[in-house]
Amino acid sequence: MTTGRRERLRAETTTEIKDVALGLMATGGPDAITLRAIAREMGMTANAIYGYFPTRDDLVTTLIRDVYTALADAVDAAWDATSAEGPAVRIEAWATAFRAWAVTNPEGFRLVYGDPVPGYRAPEGGPAPDAALRVCTGFTALAAEAWPHAGHRYRDSAFDWPDFDPGLLAKVRPVFPGLPPAAVALALRIWGHLHGLVSLEVYGHLRTQTSSPEKLFHEELTQLLRGLDVRS
Incomplete structure (x- = not known):
């Protein structure tokens, strides 16, 4: 995978993480924003989310x-x-x-x-x-x-x-x-x-x-x- 493609995919995933977080907040309030909940919504592992946002x-x-x-x-x-x-x-x-x-x-x-x-x-x-x-x-x-x-x-x-x-x-x-x-x-x-x-x-x-x-x-x-x- 070229560097450009890797960076583009990372940017797209980062955007999706943020969108999912705001969606969780819309339905469950501020305390619904957790990395584990986002990982479940996206079909990712929690460890994979940590690669984008450590906390x-x-x-x-x-x-x-x-x-x-x-x-x-x-x-x-x-x-x-x-x-x-x-x-x-x-x-x-x-x-x-x-x-x-x-x-x-x-x-x-x-x-x-x-x-x-x-x-x-x-x-x-x-x-x-x-x-x-x-x-x-x-x-x-x-x-x-x-x-x-x-x-x-x-x-x-x-x-x-x-x-x-x-x-x-x-x-x-x-x-x-x-x-x-x-x-x-x-x-x-x-x-x-x-x-x-x-x-x-x-x-x-x-x-x-x-x-x-x-x-x-x-x-x-x-x-x-x-x-x-x-x-x-």
Whole structure:
């Protein structure tokens, strides 16, 4: 077998392992991800799986890194595609891309934002520090885009820098050095608006409440934009 063919088969098997792991999570929750269960699903021996991922935590770290990076790529692409547009268009594009990715990749969303995989120990610095930074600064960019229009609404904000986690500030202040504490709080509030409805949809809680979760999301987004004074 040539090196090229061997590498291609290894890449295909690695992809299948990750797909099976996400499928197991979809049906059995985070604790269903085990190398032995994956081996059974694929008709492989456990020892063969270890040749691709030495431990279950190695696999989980790879899964989180892959799905988090895919999310960061999706929202970054939507943001970049609207670089010449006004704040309402840019915020709406980012938020819509966030929801679209989540409902298309529910297992990935749950892996990143849902219940942790029992017993999983992330590597130092986290499983996907680059992607986490990109998504975090993305939420903050929404607030930065709106701040020239909405800042007057937060003149009486009681927030100061000690009110935030130092790790969060280390991510956002170098990228947005001119934003005041109230704007960082606004970024978290925007995240709450968007993330809350998306989570309800991904976890199926809206299924018996409405047949139009997308319409609900966009109405919430429209009201958010009006509240930020970027849409009439």
